[in-house]
Amino acid sequence: xxxxxxxxxxxxxxxxxxxxxxxxxxxxxxxxxxxxxxxxxxxxxxxxxxxxxxxxxxxxxxxxxxxxxxxxxxxxxxxxxxxxxxxxxxxxxxxxxxxxxxxxxxxxxxxxxxxxxxxxxxxxxxxxxxxxxxxxxx
Amino acid sequence: xxxxxxxxxxxxxxxxxxxxxxxxxxxxxxxxxxxxxxxxxxxxxxxxxxxxxxxxxxxxxxxxxxxxxxxxxxxxxxxxxxxxxxxxxxxxxxxxxxxxxxxxxxxxxxxxxxxxxxxxxxxxxxxxxxxxxxxxxxxxxxxxxxxxxxxxxxxxxxxxxxxxxxxxxxxxxxxxxxxxxxxxxxxxxxxxxxxxxxxxxxxxxxxxxxxxxxxxxxxxxxxxxxxxxxxxxxxxxxxxxxxxxxxxxxxxxxxxxxxxxxxxxxxxxxxxxxxxxxxxxxxxxxxxxxxxxxxxxxxxxxxxxxxxxxxxxxxxxxxxxxxxxxxxxxxxxxxxxxxxxxxxxxxxxxxxxxxxxxxxxxxxxxxxxxxxxxxxxxxx
Numbered sequence: 001x002x003x004x005x006x007x008x009x010x011x012x013x014x015x016x017x018x019x020x021x022x023x024x025x026x027x028x029x030x031x032x033x034x035x036x037x038x039x040x041x042x043x044x045x046x047x048x049x050x051x052x053x054x055x056x057x058x059x060x061x062x063x064x065x066x067x068x069x070x071x072x073x074x075x076x077x078x079x080x081x082x083x084x085x086x087x088x089x090x091x092x093x094x095x096x097x098x099x100x101x102x103x104x105x106x107x108x109x110x111x112x113x114x115x116x117x118x119x120x121x122x123x124x125x126x127x128x129x130x131x132x133x134x135x136x137x138x
Numbered sequence: 139x140x141x142x143x144x145x146x147x148x149x150x151x152x153x154x155x156x157x158x159x160x161x162x163x164x165x166x167x168x169x170x171x172x173x174x175x176x177x178x179x180x181x182x183x184x185x186x187x188x189x190x191x192x193x194x195x196x197x198x199x200x201x202x203x204x205x206x207x208x209x210x211x212x213x214x215x216x217x218x219x220x221x222x223x224x225x226x227x228x229x230x231x232x233x234x235x236x237x238x239x240x241x242x243x244x245x246x247x248x249x250x251x252x253x254x255x256x257x258x259x260x261x262x263x264x265x266x267x268x269x270x271x272x273x274x275x276x277x278x279x280x281x282x283x284x285x286x287x288x289x290x291x292x293x294x295x296x297x298x299x300x301x302x303x304x305x306x307x308x309x310x311x312x313x314x315x316x317x318x319x320x321x322x323x324x325x326x327x328x329x330x331x332x333x334x335x336x337x338x339x340x341x342x343x344x345x346x347x348x349x350x351x352x353x354x355x356x357x358x359x360x361x362x363x364x365x366x367x368x369x370x371x372x373x374x375x376x377x378x379x380x381x382x383x384x385x386x387x388x389x390x391x392x393x394x395x396x397x398x399x400x401x402x403x404x405x406x407x408x409x410x411x412x413x414x415x416x417x418x419x420x421x422x423x424x425x426x427x428x429x430x431x432x433x434x435x436x437x438x439x440x441x442x443x444x445x446x447x448x449x450x451x452x453x454x455x456x457x458x459x460x461x462x463x464x465x466x467x468x469x470x471x472x473x474x475x476x477x478x479x480x481x482x483x484x485x486x487x488x489x490x491x492x493x494x495x496x497x498x499x500x501x502x503x504x505x506x507x508x509x510x511x512x513x514x515x516x517x518x
Contacts, residue, residue: 121483
């Protein structure tokens with residue numbers, strides 16, 4: 001995805017109850033516990049954390065798209081809600097892609113590195129308390 | 139073969155199926171099941187003999203010796219064992235008052251019993267209920283996805299005894315059954331008489347296992363250093379009807395796992411590009427540095443053992459949850475720094491500290507930071 005594409009955001013997501021599916025890379029799991037890094041954008045993400053919208057796809061289909069269509073690794077899907085992101089001062093935006101109309105992003109760009117780490121810890125704790133919403137074979 | 143010798147016909151051809159039998163061999167672990175089978179045939183034959191001879195109170199002398207089953211051949215096709223009788227039927231028939239081959243009848247009745255279980259039918263009335271418990275031993279060393287086909291002589295198929303059939307037969311007269319078990323957890327206590335110890339599983343359940351004198355030192359060490367040592371147990375467990383493990387009855391293999399070393403090995407095996415094409419590998423020198431720091435921290439009383447993750451920049455991140463605190467300790471090898479950050483997720487409170495690897499008081503400062511978070515929770 002080009003930088004221009006990544007930054008072209010759709011409408012702000014407004015339903016605080018809507019869940020946002022987040023793929024968890026297998027490297028970010030140890031003894032079943034998910035790292036806060038799974039909810040923190042990496043430098044190449046440029047402050048935008050990729051997620052998929054509950055209202056447009058299921059956690060299982062989001063997983064299959066990530067693994068089978070994109071060829072990326074995922075140990076399963078966790079979730080945070082739009083409202084939980086708002087509570088952490090993060091806006092979420094619709095960002096449909098040609099091959100993935102359910103794609104959305106959580107915008108960390110206004111946060112400093114330290115605030116990003118802190119927010120990642122908070123979102124990860126919320127997601128952990130919810131547990132995996134999809135794992136292969138489940 | 140000389141003229142006086144003759145090939146004994148097979149009494150039973152058990153065909154073992156499953157991954158362990160694909161090499162056409164039978165693991166020694168499974169052989170005790172064949173002995174249990176022999177004992178079951180013998181016990182059942184005694185019952186059948188006495189039923190056929192209602193005036194007799196006991197079986198003739200030498201009855202038991204007349205069934206000597208031997209493993210004479212292993213054939214390919216998964217693992218095909220051939221059991222023959224060391225004493226062939228004509229000789230066996232010379233036993234006083236044994237005019238009928240009750241051993242063959244017993245074999246056929248066992249087969250019928252297994253077939254009934256496989257097909258969901260009632261076991262034959264002629265099968266004594268008190269002998270159903272033998273299935274707790276026969277097939278016990280098979281794993282849940284393995285089975286043994288009991289092929290009678292002259293037939294090219296027979297009923298299959300697997301986990302499902304065995305459990306069904308045992309539970310007809312008992313409230314629990316035995317099966318292979320593998321557990322990994324933390325050893326938490328040794329019983330007062332030192333005959334058993336307890337393992338806490340990741341689910342929080344505590345399971346009692348037998349302890350022998352040879353393992354006592356190993357288990358004691360695992361209890362003392364439970365922050366980083368886990369115990370893996372393989373053996374036989376006793377399960378209830380709902381498949382809940384009650385206790386481990388016998389341990390075949392016991393191993394202590396150093397979880398810090400195990401995780402560092404996993405992290406050091408990550409290649410460049412481990413994060414979907416991104417992600418720098420962690421160099422052996424950096425793994426060694428992480429080992430040095432974490433080893434001292436854990437040795438200094440910090441517990442529990444943190445969860446360890448790779449960082450995209452080739453660093454390592456340790457994390458603890460001490461509710462409401464979420465703590466990360468990032469090892470940044472490029473700048474030789476430890477970055478400690480703790481967030482209270484129930485408020486906006488935040489603590490952070492950056493320390494150089496070369497700081498003489500590094501471990502004490504890390505320990506102090508972590509223990510201040512621990513005062514609010516046990517941690518995980």
